[in-house]
Amino acid sequence: MRIALAADHRGHAVKEKVAVLLSEQGHEVMDMGTNSSRSCDYPNLAFPAARCVADGKAEVAILVCGSGIGMTICANKIVGIRAALCHDELTAQMSRRHNNANILCLASDVLGEELIRRIVSSWLSTQFEPGGRHERRVRKIAWIEKGKDPATYKDESGLTAVDDAGGGSA
Secondary structure: OEEEEEEOOOOHHHHHHHHHHHHHOOOEEEEOOOOOOOOOOOHHHHHHHHHHHHOOOOOEEEEEEOOOHHHHHHHOOOOOOOEEEOOOHHHHHHHHHOOOOOEEEEEOOOOOHHHHHHHHHHHHHOOOOOOHHHHHHHHHHHHHHOOOOHHHOEOOOOOEOOOOOOOOOO
């Protein structure tokens, strides 16, 4: 898999370790920087990495900053990106399985090295569950990117796609 990888100065050391892990797993790593611990602005790194995914130059991306929040916010401004900030294996799996996340964001100041390895491996090995409510919800996210109210989304047959507001589990 071709994976774009980027971090700001606070995530640089983690990015370097993730790059080694990805290479060991046989992935092609596109290192988008930064390449030092010198202070830099995370939007300058999140944008090109997210663009690579949106443009199809990379299948997915992994972004790292101190809290993971800044990278997540920036990446999610790009149409077609579903970036998820994950703090454990469960959130990593669910972001892929239910939300079809195409960017994993990590918090270098919060997560230990072994947990990061498990999160990355789990995220990459989990597949989206197409069809049903999860696919409908991902389509509604794309609808929002077009500036439209997700409540007005219609499925392929032209029917208004209902939600689970009437009860039941999500």
